[in-house]
Structure formats: structure tokens, C-alpha cells
Amino acid sequence: MDFVKPAEEESEAEVRRVDQDNINKFARLNARLHELRDERELIKKSLERLDDASTELMMASGDKVMLLIGESFFDTTEDAATEFCEEEVERMSELLEVFAEEEATILEKQAELKKVLYGRFGKSIQLEEK
Numbered sequence: 001m002d003f004v005k006p007a008e009e010e011s012e013a014e015v016r017r018v019d020q021d022n023i024n025k026f027a028r029l030n031a032r033l034h035e036l037r038d039e040r041e042l043i044k045k046s047l048e049r050l051d052d053a054s055t056e057l058m059m060a061s062g063d064k065v066m067l068l069i070g071e072s073f074f075d076t077t078e079d080a081a082t083e084f085c086e087e088e089v090e091r092m093s094e095l096l097e098v099f100a101e102e103e104a105t106i107l108e109k110q111a112e113l114k115k116v117l118y119g120r121f122g123k124s125i126q127l128e129e130k
Contacts, residue, residue, distance in 0.1 A: 026113045
């Protein structure tokens with residue numbers, strides 16, 4: 001087992017305040033990126049449930065249906081429930097677009113920070129996820 005890094009991999013660069021600020025900024029961006037990805041997965045699951053509900057509503061016979069909003073059920077018409085599902089799908093699709101834009105922005109900022117930090121510290125800093 002070789003615990004000593006070759007000389008070309010080591011960097012004796014001192015961590016300056018600006019370097020620490022960049023590392024902290026990268027970490028905050030990384031945390032937000034993970035939050036966005038988790039939220040996006042939740043929205044995708046909700047969209048699947050709404051799609052299933054819309055399919056069930058199409059097969060309904062036009063009777064009253066129960067609509068679950070939050071933790072409460074409401075009696076409503078099939079048309080109102082269908083309209084509600086369509087509005088929710090539109091709202092969630094817009095949210096997914098906003099999240100995709102924010103993710104792209106975060107990835108750009110992280111790429112810039114990686115250039116700066118790898119340029120300064122070389123292989124002695126680990127910014128990639130495993």
C-alpha cells in the first residue's frame with residue numbers, strides 16, 4: 001500500500017481565504033444541485049400519479065369523483081377533477097423547466113470553480129463525486 005503521493009500529485013499550495021471561499025461556494029452549489037435533483041424526482045413521481053389519475057378519470061362514467069388535495073378528500077365533478085389534473089401537470093412541468101435551468105447554471109458555475117481550484121491545487125483537491 002502506497003500512502004505517499006508522488007511528488008507531481010502533491011501540491012504544497014497554501015489555502016488562502018479566497019481559495020476557502022471558492023471551496024465553500026462549490027460545496028453550497030453542490031448541495032443545491034443535489035436538492036434540485038431530489039425535488040425533480042419527486043415532481044416526476046407526482047406527474048406519473050397525475051397521469052394515472054387522468055387515465056382513471058377518462059375511464060370514469062361521469063359520476064362524482066373524490067379529489068385528494070393535501071390530506072383532504074373533496075367531492076367534485078369529473079370535469080373539475082380533470083381540469084385540476086391538467087393545471088397541476090402544467091404547473092409541475094413549468095417547475096421542472098425552472099429546475100433544469102437552475103441546474104444548468106449551477107453546473108456552469110461549478111465548472112468555473114473547478115478550473116480555478118484544480119489550477120491552484122492540482123490533484124490534491126477532490127471535487128468530483130464518486
